[in-house]
Structure formats: C-alpha cells, structure tokens
Amino acid sequence: MRNHSPARTSAGASVLAAVIVLAVMIANLWFWWSQEESIAPMDLIGRLEVLRQDRAEAKPETAAPTTKLKDWEKLPAAVEAPADRLSGRALTPSPLPEERVAQVGQGDTLDHALGRLFIHGAPKAAVIAAYRTLADPRLIRPGQRLFAQFSTASPMDAYSLLSVVIAPEGRGEGVSIVRVLGGDQGLQFRARPGGLAGHMQRQVLRCTITGGLELSLKRCGHGRGLSRLVTALLSLRMDMRSDLKMGDQLTLVFDELVAADQRIRYERVVGLRYAGSQTKFTGVSWQEHKGRVATFTPEGTALEPMFVRDLVYGARLSSVFGMRMHPILRKMKPHLGIDLAAPTGTPIRAASGGVLIARKRAGAAGKMVRIRHGRGFSSEYFHMSRFARGLYPGKKVRRGQIIGYVGTTGRSTAPHLHFGVRKGGVHVDPLQAFDTPGKSVPTRELLAFKTSVKPVLALLSQISTVAKARGID
Ligand SMILES: [Zn+2]
Numbered sequence: 001m002r003n004h005s006p007a008r009t010s011a012g013a014s015v016l017a018a019v020i021v022l023a024v025m026i027a028n029l030w031f032w033w034s035q036e037e038s039i040a041p042m043d044l045i046g047r048l049e050v051l052r053q054d055r056a057e058a059k060p061e062t063a064a065p066t067t068k069l070k071d072w073e074k075l076p077a078a079v080e081a082p083a084d085r086l087s088g089r090a091l092t093p094s095p096l097p098e099e100r101v102a103q104v105g106q107g108d109t110l111d112h113a114l115g116r117l118f119i120h121g122a123p124k125a126a127v128i129a130a131y132r133t134l135a136d137p138r139l140i141r142p143g144q145r146l147f148a149q150f151s152t153a154s155p156m157d158a159y160s161l162l163s164v165v166i167a168p169e170g171r172g173e174g175v176s177i178v179r180v181l182g183g184d185q186g187l188q189f190r191a192r193p194g195g196l197a198g199h200m201q202r203q204v205l206r207c208t209i210t211g212g213l214e215l216s217l218k219r220c221g222h223g224r225g226l227s228r229l230v231t232a233l234l235s236l237r238m239d240m241r242s243d244l245k246m247g248d249q250l251t252l253v254f255d256e257l258v259a260a261d262q263r264i265r266y267e268r269v270v271g272l273r274y275a276g277s278q279t280k281f282t283g284v285s286w287q288e289h290k291g292r293v294a295t296f297t298p299e300g301t302a303l304e305p306m307f308v309r310d311l312v313y314g315a316r317l318s319s320v321f322g323m324r325m326h327p328i329l330r331k332m333k334p335h336l337g338i339d340l341a342a343p344t345g346t347p348i349r350a351a352s353g354g355v356l357i358a359r360k361r362a363g364a365a366g367k368m369v370r371i372r373h374g375r376g377f378s379s380e381y382f383h384m385s386r387f388a389r390g391l392y393p394g395k396k397v398r399r400g401q402i403i404g405y406v407g408t409t410g411r412s413t414a415p416h417l418h419f420g421v422r423k424g425g426v427h428v429d430p431l432q433a434f435d436t437p438g439k440s441v442p443t444r445e446l447l448a449f450k451t452s453v454k455p456v457l458a459l460l461s462q463i464s465t466v467a468k469a470r471g472i473d
Pocket residue numbers: 319335337338339417418419
C-alpha cells in the first residue's frame with residue numbers, strides 16, 4: 001500500500017487543473033479563429049434589425065396617411081423592440097416612447113379609462129373631442145383596449161401624450177388618435193380609423209419537442225395561442241398524433257402584438273422549420289396575389305399536399321388498389337381504390353377541397369359521395385352509413401371537412417370506407433395520389449415570392465446556427 005501525503009496530492013491536482021484550463025483556452029481560441037463566418041448572437045441581432053426596417057418599409061398601413069394629414073408624418077414612427085428569445089434579452093437599447101395600456105372594464109367610460117393611463121385635463125378633453133369625430137365615446141365597450149404612447153415616462157405629464165389607440169377586444173383595428181405636432185393651434189389631436197393596440201414584434205424561437213406540442217411550447221416559455229397557430233401549420237404536413245417525437249427540433253419566426261412590454265397576442269407564424277425523426281420540412285407564409293395567406297416550402301410549393309392522408313381516424317388499410325379476388329363475387333376483379341376499415345360511425349373527411357358532384361345511394365357502392373377537385377382530380381367515398389348534414393351536389397367542400405360516416409352499405413362485408421381517386425376520369429392508385437404535391441406559387445409570382453421570403457429563411461437558418469454554436473441543438 002502506498003502513502004500519498006495530502007499536500008503532494010493537492011499540488012498535483014492544481015497542476016492538472018491548470019493544464020486543463022490552458023487546453024480549453026487554446027481550443028476555444030482555435031475554434032474562433034477557424035470560423036469563417038461570425039456566428040455570434042450579434043449577427044442575429046443585426047438580422048432582426050434589418051428585418052424590422054424591411055417591414056417598416058413594406059407595410060403601407062403603418063405609414064402616415066398622405067391625404068391632408070401631413071402633420072402626422074412629423075410624429076416619431078412607432079418603434080419596435082425586437083427581443084432575442086434565445087437569450088431573453090431585448091436586442092436594442094430602448095428608444096421607445098413610454099407606453100401604457102388599459103382595458104375598458106364593466107361600466108367604464110372612456111373618461112375613466114383614459115384617467116387610468118394618467119391622461120387628465122386638457123389632453124384628455126382633446127383626445128375625447130378627436131375620438132368623437134369618428135365614434136361615439138359613450139359606446140365604448142368592456143374588453144376594448146387603450147394603448148397610449150408618451151414622449152416622457154413621467155406619469156404626471158399628460159402633456160407628453162403622443163397618441164392613443166382605442167381598439168376592439170379581439171383581432172382587428174381600432175381608432176388612432178394622434179397628436180398634431182408642430183402646428184400653432186396648441187394641443188390638438190386627430191382621429192383616424194385603423195391602428196393596433198400595440199406594435200408588432202418579430203420573434204424567433206427554437207424549441208425542442210419534449211411532449212405534446214402545447215406542453216413543449218409551454219416549457220419553451222410560450223402559451224396556447226402560439227401552440228394553436230403552430231398546430232394549424234404543422235398539421236398541413238404531418239400527423240400530429242404520430243409524427244411528433246421527443247427530441248425533434250422546432251424553429252419558429254413569428255409576430256406578436258406587444259404593448260408596454262406585455263404580449264397582447266400571438267399574431268402569426270411567418271416561418272417554421274421542423275426537424276424531426278419522422279419528417280423534416282420548412283414553411284414560409286406568403287400572401288398570394290388574391291390576398292390569401294398560405295404557407296409554402298422555400299421552393300414555392302404549398303406546404304399542404306394535394307390530399308389529406310388521414311381520411312378516417314384510426315383506420316386500417318384492409319385492401320389496396322389493383323387486381324384482386326373479390327371477397328363476395330369470388331372472381332378476379334380490379335379494385336379501383338383502397339379500403340380503410342374502421343368502426344361504423346367513424347367520421348370520413350374530404351381528401352381535398354372541391355365541389356360535391358354526387359351524394360346518393362348507388363347499388364354496390366351503397367351510400368356514396370363524389371367530389372371534384374382542381375387539376376383534373378376527383379375522389380369517391382363508398383359504403384357510408386350516413387352522410388354529413390347539409391351536403392348536396394353543387395356545394396363547396398373544404399379540405400378535411402367531414403362528409404359522412406363509415407358504414408357497410410352496398411356490396412360490402414364489414415364496415416369500411418372504399419376510397420377512390422380519378423385523374424382525368426381514370427382511376428389511379430390513391431396511395432400514389434397521396435404523394436401529389438399541393439399547388440404552387442404561380443410562375444409569374446415566383447420571383448416576388450422568393451424575394452419576400454428570403455429574410456425569413458435567412459432568420460430560420462441563423463437561429464439554427466446560433467443554437468448549434470451554443471450547444472442547444
Ligand atoms: Zn373497396
């Protein structure tokens with residue numbers, strides 16, 4: 001047995017520790033020198049800043065109106081403070097005007113609500129007078145929001161009031177009452193329709209799936225509102241019951257309405273990247289020429305494929321497309337669709353949007369529905385126990401809408417849905433049809449699309465890079 005003196009052991013440990021520290025320092029220096037591109041968080045900050053400016057230029061509704069209300073242009077533009085949600089720090093030093101928010105309570109008057117924002121005396125009277133030119137102050141309702149901006153932080157100085165937005169409780173715009181600056185008329189406000197109870201702030205988020213989507217987002221510090229928006233997008237592409245796996249990575253770029261450092265609501269998800277063990281995809285939202293906002297892959301194909309795969313919840317594929325021995329007729333016969341076995345009464349969803357062209361009882365098909373879709377496709381659903389209410393030929397059907405319920409009417413041995421797809425009138429294999437990509441951005445708009453989604457895609461990549469550098473990946 002050997003004897004170590006405690007002094008020698010501790011001296012040895014100190015030397016070892018010093019060597020390790022030195023090695024780590026050298027490794028770090030080498031790491032930074034070897035990086036071609038800076039992956040410091042500052043880069044992300046710069047991106048957000050650029051993005052903010054882009055949006056300020058791109059959104060005409062936030063610009064001052066040009067018709068005869070030129071005075072407003074002298075107002076400081078609403079300043080947005082993007083925050084880095086990876087670190088939880090605000091990215092810009094705060095040049096913000098002082099903001100205050102209030103909500104109209106039960107039995108409240110506009111007078112009282114303004115008082116709670118420390119707007120008193122002449123400024124208050126001027127605000128109410130301006131509001132009266134557009135709306136009746138007595139018709140203010142509980143739940144409506146007031147959002148005020150002041151040039152100073154002192155609650156005593158009502159004269160520093162720059163603007164008040166009186167907005168409805170939910171989504172939508174309200175009335176903006178904005179100070180007329182630089183005139184010689186003294187204290188004066190003008191009202192105009194429009195304005196949000198706060199300002200939009202673009203956020204980035206990287207979140208690891210650690211359970212259901214709602215729980216995962218909650219653990220990443222976000223509420224149900226965001227989970228609802230994200231679910232709507234993810235379910236365009238994946239089956240939320242089976243494709244969401246622990247450890248999958250979700251990256252989001254989204255806008256939220258913020259007032260006085262409080263989140264009023266999640267507004268929209270503008271970009272997302274899902275990197276999972278079952279599925280991987282990137283989506284960016286884009287407003288089409290017609291005005292509808294849809295989500296596309298970076299290449300410009302709709303995130304949602306042409307057809308819903310999950311027509312009958314929990315169904316088992318019991319027969320495929322092609323020649324088979326018919327179970328009742330006992331002879332070889334082509335099977336012009338697939339069979340999905342499920343209990344009687346299980347809802348059946350429309351495979352894609354379109355127009356209902358048949359809803360009837362038809363011999364071997366039993367109770368059946370046929371829907372005409374775009375691009376030469378139609379789909380058919382046989383052996384239903386009953387039809388969904390209010391569905392008649394000529395009616396529009398939404399993608400995924402419930403059109404009927406599983407049954408065993410017609411030539412059928414057990415409850416199942418027979419699902420068929422035709423292209424140009426000819427039956428095709430539905431399992432192959434499921435791979436049909438969704439509609440694409442029209443060629444003439446492709447350039448505009450790519451230009452418009454570029455900053456969002458850059459931001460998504462940037463977040464991944466920062467997350468990897470910080471070892472969050
Ligand atoms: Zn069948």
